[in-house]
Amino acid sequence: MDIQTIKEQICDVCHKMWQLGWVAANDGNVSARLEDGTFLATPTGMSKSFITPEKLIRIDAKGNVLEAAEGLRPSSEIKMHLRCYEKRDDVWSVIHAHPPGATGFAVAHRSMDMYNMIEDVAVIGSVPLTPYGTPSTVEVPNAIEPYLEEHDVMLLENHGALAVGSDVVTAFYRMESLELWAKITINAIILGGSYDISRENIQKLIDLRGYYRVTGRHPGYKKYPRREEGAPTDT
Template sequence: MQDICEIKEQICDVCHKMWQLGWVAANDGNVSVRLEDGTFLATPTGISKSFITPEKLVLINDKGEVLDGQPGYKPSSEIKMHLRCYRERPDVNGVVHAHPPTATGYAVAGKSLDEYSMIETVIAIGSIPLTPYGTPSTDEVPEAITPYLQDHDVLLLQNHGALTVGADLLTAYYRMETLELYAKISLNAHLLGGAKEIPMEQIDKLLYLRKHYYKVTGRHPGYKKYPSK
C-alpha cells in the first residue's frame, strides 16, 4: 500500500533540491510519479520548484486531466512528455525534467553525451542521446523522445534541457544528478584535450557488472553512439 503523503513529500524534496542545485529557474522543470492505481501526481504549472508544497501537487489521469487539486491548479503542458514515458515504459514510475546547466549546454550546442569515458556513467546510464527539437507544449516533444525510450533512461532534449526516468522518483532524480556531474566532467576533459574512452573489452565487463552485480534497474543502450546535430 502506497503512502501518498510520503510520495508527495518526496516530490517536494526533489523539487527543492533541483532549485537549490540551480537546475531550474522561475517556473522551469516538472516532476511526476505514477501511483499504483494508474493515476499520477504532478507538479503544477506556473510555480517555482522552490515553493512547491504537498497541497499544491495535482492528481491527474493518463490523459492529463485533473482529478484532484487546489482550484486553478493544473499540470504543466509538458505533462504530455511525462505521460509518453509512462505509456512507453511500464517499468517507469518517476519522471524528472530539468535544465541542469552543463548538461543543457550540451543540448543547446547540439551535442550528445555518448563518450564511454567514465566507469560510473557507463554502468549507470550509458550513452545519452540528443533527441530532436520539439516545440514545448505540443506533441512534438513526446514524439521526439519516443524512439529513444526503449533503450535509454536519460535523454538530452535539443535546445531545451534534460529528461530522466526511473522505477521510482528517487532513481529518476539520481539519474539527473549523474547526468549533470558527467556533463561537467566531460566538459573539463575536453578543456584538457579530450576524454580517453574506455576500451571495448572493459566496457563489456562493466555492463556485465551492471546486470549481474549491481543489478541496476531500467534500460541501457549497451554501446551506442549518436551524431551531434
C-alpha cells in the first residue's frame, strides 16, 4: 500500500474517532508502520478532527522525527506504539482512544474477560486490563508488553483502550468492536446480567477464525474456570 493511501486512512480513522466521541480535544493517537521500517504518527496537541495528511509525522523506530511540518511533533504516547511494533512483527497499525463504554470498564478496574457476544468471541476474545502507567513515560509500554503476545485489544487502567492490527482499518475495526461490545455488556448488566456462551460453543467460534481469515492473536478460552451454567458475567 502506498504512503498516501495510508495517510488518508489514518486521517479518516482520526475523523471517525472524533465523530464517534471516542476522543475529545487532544485525546488519542494513531500510527502506522511503513515498508521501509519508518512510521507515520499523529501529532500531539491537535484534535483528531483537524488531522490532515500533511500534518502527520514520520519517525524512526526510536521515535526520532524524520519528517514533520513546522512546529509539529509526535504524541508523547508514541513510546507505547513503538513497543507494540517492536514486540509484534505482524502489527502495522496502533490506535489509542478513550471510547466511553470500554474506558468505563478501565476506570472501574474491570477487564472484559468475558465470552458473551458471538462476534467478539471469534474476533477479539477476552480483553485484559493492563496495570496503571503514567502517560508519556515508559510505564505504559512496560505495562502493556506482557499482554501483547496474546492480545490485539486491551484496556489501559484509568486511561482508555488500545488496539493493534495488520493495517489501519483492521486496528480501527477492533476498537469499534470493543466499544460496541462494552456498551452491549453494560446494558445487559443493567437489565439483570451478562451471560457467557457455553464453553463448547466458544471453542466452535474460535475455530472459525481461520475460515473467516481473521488475523492477529487470540487468547483462547483459558482466562478463568467456566462459571456455572446461567451464572451472569457481572465483572
